[in-house]
Amino acid sequence: AQKITQTQPGMFVQEKEAVTLDCTYDTSDPSYGLFWYKQPSSGEMIFLIYQGSYDQQNATEGRYSLNFQKARKSANLVISASQLGDSAMYFCAMREGGIGNQFYFGTGTSLTVIP
């Protein structure tokens, strides 16, 4: 089974509108971390936001927020007030807190912001 599933290969959003990028995960470890990264066309992965499995509140970082629904095993990224510079690939990732140290990445969602 895939550890991270991103079902939206491509998304479009109007500038200044909000957009939600979906991510579901699969783990039996009670301790895990969830991450979102942005990858512009230049190729560098940029860290956006982190959510721990024991965190009670949804994480927020500026225009980014993580809609964490633990029972549904989903960790959707919400980008508010989209900007043209937000056009990029977005990857959801998970790290389990046990002995293994791997980060598991999804296949990504390509976001295009339309002026």
Place this chain on the structure above:
Amino acid sequence: DTGVSQDPRHKITKRGQNVTFRCDPISEHNRLYWYRQTLGQGPEFLTYFQNEAQLEKSRLLSDRFSAERPKGSFSTLEIQRTEQGDSAMYLCASSWGLAGSRGETQYFGPGTRLLVL
């Protein structure tokens, strides 16, 4: 702090040749990761170091791949007898983490794009 750097940024080689990539992590980071990313996919874990010790290696990594981090600082990834299927972006990331921690944030370098002809 200049972030994670990788060298070279691009490499074109002929099938059967050996190639070596270098990664310089953020100086205070104790963990270093190598990933491979092909077009349309997310990064795929290859291997991981804690200081100079290589603690985990993906089962997907063939014997042609070897990585080192001799002094717990920079790391090298070598691919021997390259094949066309090795063509990909090779990403390095570093982080500061304690054993069993789940919340460490990885910071990525710009990657090395390899093309095997």
